Amino acid sequence: MPNLENAAPSNPAWYPPEDDDVVPQLPPFYSPRPIPVSRAISELDLNSLHITHPAFGQDPRSSNSHADHDSDHESSLQSPLESDHELPGLVSPQFTPPSTPGNGTQTPSHPHQHIPRSVPVDSSIPSGGCGTKKPQLLPQLPDVNCVVRARIPTTIGGSGTEMFLHLYQNSEDNKEHLAIVFGNTIRSKSLDRVREGETEMDRLIRGAYTGRLYPGRTSSKADSANGNGARAAERNDPPLVRIHSECYTGETVWSARCDCGEQLDEAARLMSLPGSGGGVIIYLRQEGRGIGLGEKLKAYNLQDLGNDTVEANLLLRHPADARSYGLATAMLADLGLQDIRLLTNNPDKVRAVEGPNREIVVKERVAMIPLAWRGAKGGIRSQEVGGYLKTKIEKMGHMLQMNEGS
Numbered sequence: 001m002p003n004l005e006n007a008a009p010s011n012p013a014w015y016p017p018e019d020d021d022v023v024p025q026l027p028p029f030y031s032p033r034p035i036p037v038s039r040a041i042s043e044l045d046l047n048s049l050h051i052t053h054p055a056f057g058q059d060p061r062s063s064n065s066h067a068d069h070d071s072d073h074e075s076s077l078q079s080p081l082e083s084d085h086e087l088p089g090l091v092s093p094q095f096t097p098p099s100t101p102g103n104g105t106q107t108p109s110h111p112h113q114h115i116p117r118s119v120p121v122d123s124s125i126p127s128g129g130c131g132t133k134k135p136q137l138l139p140q141l142p143d144v145n146c147v148v149r150a151r152i153p154t155t156i157g158g159s160g161t162e163m164f165l166h167l168y169q170n171s172e173d174n175k176e177h178l179a180i181v182f183g184n185t186i187r188s189k190s191l192d193r194v195r196e197g198e199t200e201m202d203r204l205i206r207g208a209y210t211g212r213l214y215p216g217r218t219s220s221k222a223d224s225a226n227g228n229g230a231r232a233a234e235r236n237d238p239p240l241v242r243i244h245s246e247c248y249t250g251e252t253v254w255s256a257r258c259d260c261g262e263q264l265d266e267a268a269r270l271m272s273l274p275g276s277g278g279g280v281i282i283y284l285r286q287e288g289r290g291i292g293l294g295e296k297l298k299a300y301n302l303q304d305l306g307n308d309t310v311e312a313n314l315l316l317r318h319p320a321d322a323r324s325y326g327l328a329t330a331m332l333a334d335l336g337l338q339d340i341r342l343l344t345n346n347p348d349k350v351r352a353v354e355g356p357n358r359e360i361v362v363k364e365r366v367a368m369i370p371l372a373w374r375g376a377k378g379g380i381r382s383q384e385v386g387g388y389l390k391t392k393i394e395k396m397g398h399m400l401q402m403n404e405g406s
Contacts, residue, residue, distance in 0.1 A: 149207035183278020240279035290322030
């Protein structure tokens, strides 16, 4: 065994030199750091976004010396991740979304939370802000059934936020799709429906109860004597909704090829803010824009050979985007929603989520700006994610400007 007593902790070998723009070699029990901000990031070089933020130093436009000295300009934008010696948490990299277990990357709970702006949309008119393409919709919505729901305490924001996880079955496939519900004003019709032959304990076990569970509870109905009878406040504004497709690589194994994990956690953060009224994340099991994990990994290899994310799918004889949103529409309807505010940059998703007969109406589109573009701590910075975002904007019509930072 190594002699730990004679180790020299004051100058570990894995601490990076202060002026060295390289990714340091970390011991195996630490996760890797993200690529330094000062390094070029494909066509979406963060240095060209002119973001003024304390974490990035002085605004490059405000200094004449930066125009004449590239090296000075580069050092002024150096990330604090390179200049300090604080190591990332033991569980996940510093750019990992805040829902990862542990508190190393949790969203700070302070009063100055970033609230993205929303834009009114109306898909019924050409100038309604939903793009020009009309996605092909199912002729009718599939049947969905909420099988079970359970209360989940979370690590979001470090404030003890809770949500209710709803598991759905449907008539279209054998996958278990999910609805992540924040707040206590949104309930599933199919879950609450009385089933033949079930007992009160059956209802409690599958989550068809009001209020909260507690030891010794025997009835699924509201119990005012135990604080369960208070009626939840009615929703005034349309709830915030995110339609999210499963991304194992971006949500679980810290991939910096996409911003999927970041978007999932940003949606959860917004829905858990005080006074937000909660919201719903519909989590659809359609990995890799509908082509599955195996084909997605093949597409990654094609991207490393020089193709973008759209070209890679086409070379594998898949559509650029094979996802469908009929299940999301049916699940939102089952949750009693009609008017919503949709968290997305994808105009096709606005029309697709509304359904064949506008069963759901998107009143506002709320943009999802990458954290790195806003100069926020924890944003994903890599050559791959830069090219990925550029392709989504240029080839998939996502409503997101490359210099958008607010």
